[in-house]
Amino acid sequence: MVAQVILVSAQVQSRSGVRVLSLVTFEVFSRVERAAFGVINGTRNLWGNYVGLRGTRAENEALRRQVADLEIQLQAQRALAARSEQLQQLMELKTQSTFPTLAADVIGGNPNSDMRTITINRGSADGVLADMAIIAPSGVVGRVIGSPARHAARVQLLIDRNAAAGAVAERTRAGGMVVGTDARLQMELVSNLADIKEGDTVVASGVDGIYPRGFMIGKVERSERGSGLYRDVTVRPAVDFSNLEEVLVVMVAPRPATRDEGGA
Secondary structure (H helix, E strand, O other), rough: HHHHHHHHHHOOOOOOOEEEEHHHHHHOOOOOOOHHHHHHHHHHHHHHHHHHHHHHHEEEEHHHHHHHHHHHHHHHHHHHHHHHHHHHHHHHHHHHHOOOOOEEEEEOOOOOOOOOEEEOOOOOOHOOOOOOOOOOOOOOEEEEOOOOOOOEEEEEEEEOOOEEEEEEEOOOOOOOEEEEEEEEEEEEOOOOOOOOOOOEEEEHHHHHHOOOOOOOEEEEEEEEEEOOOOOOEEEOOOOOOOOOOEEEEEEOOOOOOOOOOOOO
């Protein structure tokens, strides 16, 4: 029956004059071709998109690496600029100082929170002695403690609990003693009658025989009348002790403490 249908279709013609068998065969194969074309074209597009995506990913990775390299270079340039600025300030301080100084790098700190000290790369071979003052462009840093090694010395920071320095209020010359309290300074032995206010500048008095007279210590943060003879005065240090990289050693041998002629 199938054979007869095929023979009849081969003989019968459509209205357009084309045999019915040819039309049916063309329709069937055209559908097969369309399906095959759809599969091939979809596969080609999928492959092209995949290859393009791989290329885009590779370009993105390359761009990320370039951005990372540029960020590293930018940070290096900023660090270099900051260090250059610090060295410039240090050189200006050294030039303006009326006393001999020696530049030193901070090469270490003390992990013990009970002892606020740093280590510098100058020692006895450079003429450094115990109790010599250490300063920075912003103010008083501390003093050398113990016997220096040939090329290193320990420095007690002014904020150490056992540190102290003679000080006066620059505005009124009200005198006292600044002692360390870890993060802040306490100005002790300041009379309740003394005129010292918040915002006053506190400088070294020089009576301790270590720190140079008139050098910046900090600003008064709080000044209140105490319950006894002395005021309760808190001083914010002028030096950022958490960011010390270079300092100056005051190359003047310490002398015995003297009485402050301008103190209250």
